[in-house]
Amino acid sequence: MxxxxxxxxxxxxxxxxxxxxxxxxxxxxxxxxxxxxxxxxxxxxxxxxxxxxxxxxxxPIVGLTVSCANYKVPVEKAVQADDFETLDKLLTTLQTQSDCSVAYLDDLKQRMTQVVAVQAESLTQSWQLEAAKTLLERAPTIIWKTQVVHGNIAAFRGQWQEATLFYQTALDLIADPKATPQVPKPEVINQIHQLASEAQILIEDLDDTEKVTGMMRGDQVGGFGLVKRLVPIRFGFGRTSLSQKGKESIQKLAEYTKRHPVAQVVLVGHTDSKGSPVVNKIISRMRALAVKKHLRKSGVTAKIIIIGKGKKVPLNWDNPWRKYTPEQLDALNRRVDIYTCSTEHICFDTSASLSVGQTEKPQKIIAPEEPELPDMEIDMEHHLLSNNSRITIHSKGLARLAGSFPRPKEELSEWLSGYYNEFTYLSQNISRSTRTQSKQAKQKQAKQRQIKQNIALMRGFGRLLYDKFAPQEFKRAFWALKDKLGDEFDSIQIVIDDPVIPWELMIPSRDKEELDFLGIDFRVARWHISDNPALLEQPPQFLNLQEVVAIVPEYPKKKTIASHELEVLQKMAGFRRVSGRYTVLSQLFKTAAIDNSIIHFSCQGIVQNQQGLAKYAIPLEDGQLDLMTWRGLSPHPHQMHPFFFFNACDIGQAYHIANFIEGWAPAVLEAGASGYIGGLWPLADKGASEFAKRFYQTLETSLAAGQPTNVADVLRQTRQRFYENGDPTFLGYVYYGDPHFQWVRK
Structure with a gap:
């Protein structure tokens, strides 16, 4: 054809x-x-x-393919162009090809999901939340980036619980080498931690879900040594005590450490933007210390490091969905970040605020910041049924000393009582001469002679007290430490269950060398030993002083000189006077937030002998406040820890009663007090009032200047005035607390 x-x-x-x-x-x-x-x-x-x-x-686009390898070129072009629609069609085709390996398909899904994450994040930033969520749902797999975007979408909508779960999932995926072979940079991981922490902080009630555990993941990611991060513990303004929710979060960490190996816990305290840097650093360390104490009580045995950052590391959140008022930001910044580390050698402080684009690396923790220790600590336990007492002395750079010595006999108490009565008489005599005779030249000379005699008497008493009643172990350790540290030796902590020995009045001496009274030359602080669970395990080192509450009963038909104290107290910031009525005090101690306060009693104290036992009481306007009534007044459980200053006659002493030490100092400390100041003997009204005035004037002057103020130093300065006025009352106060305890004002 x-x-x-x-x-x-x-x-x-x-x-x-x-x-x-x-x-x-x-x-x-x-x-x-x-x-x-x-x-x-x-x-x-x-x-x-x-x-x-x-x-x-x-x-290949229309399905007429010969080999899986034929698709590599179009796949690469689509990835480079962020063309998810083309990639989606190619994936559908490749899944029908028998020669396409599972590894290749998984890799393609990962790359497609990367494209989805980029596009979804762009939509989120432009507030196209629904479109972003729809796109994320089309992602063929899950990667940490998509979970972060999911979290951001939830955060935009204020769904903090959902946001927390997504951020935690992202950290879990990063920690899984199979899910994330290529680990992101440490600053990116840190930012996700920050996002998760913020979202979890903003959950109104963590108890609504069991899925939110309070733990943040991130174990050994790319050498980033952080294993776990607990949701930050929040604090109220100026507060350093834990809330109930904070204690519950700490309990979760304690339970976690029992199931997983934890070598080290890092506590990083923070404050808001208010206040001076020095004060804020102190408060932040005190917050971290409060968390540390509760961790120990909860059974955490790992090494614990505390760090105070003050206000230097705020949560500077700059994502568009973070729109807070300054007050809300301050509330979020008052926190303690908690980290647990798998090894003591790889542990980083990641609390620095980092944003996307920053290249700052986490700083390695080189040295821990522990609470400041006293130069010397004396632990003494007196056995009431034996003739011996046990003494243990710890000091910086010296070996521990331990021994036993005969317990001070009853004659010591009688001997002290005799001198205490004489000191009261001398103080009253000095006061009378000041009021009536100071204008006459001859009487002034007589007063100066009396001051010199009083000084000689008190110094003689101090020498004899040291020579006869100071334990030999104390004498050896004291002078060994003095030779080693010189003038740097200035703090002594005495932990005792028998307060009969007036350590503050001892004058140490050897050969031709003699010092001043311990209470003037050194920061001397006592602490009480008791099995009472309300007694603080150790006294705090800081208190953000917010209020001074003066309790001043008005006694009919009896003059009181409390008005002289009130003249000074009224000038202090946060002053408040409370009536000396039982009903008012009951309300104060049971409902008022007096955690960061000084409770100042200015009243008449009495000690009554009832069938051979001493009964302490403070006369009120409508009755008497004795020790047992006091114990009933204090709240239970004891959640407030104010500082007490008892400036009343004859209430600072303590005696052996019914096989335990009784007195106002032990009573208030066993009710949870953070510290106590009171008299060693029946104090003369005039001298006690003058001492309180000088004490509070010195305290207020220092606090008003924005300086942290050590209470032991204030006492030392006030006691020093004894050499000016010769009044033994100025040596007659005892302090229970920490020798490094500081008051600050924020």
């Missing part, structure tokens, strides 16, 4: 010349030259190659 007959009608006429040319090439003939035939077949081969290239490039 001729070729012209296969063509449409009329085609042969128009194309007759071309057909003849085609027939010339196609029909074999020996008349054709060889070069013509070669040229023809070369053209035909080129057309075939072109067709094959076109098929290789375009036919």
């Amino acid at each position: 001729k070729l012209s007959k296969l063509l449409p009608a009329g085609f042969s006429e128009n194309m007759s010349g071309n057909i003849q040319t085609l027939k010339y090439f196609l029909y074999p003939s020996k008349k054709k030259p060889l070069h013509v035939r070669v040229l023809f077949f070369a053209m035909l081969l080129g057309i075939c190659l072109l067709i094959m290239l076109l098929v290789r490039t375009y036919l």
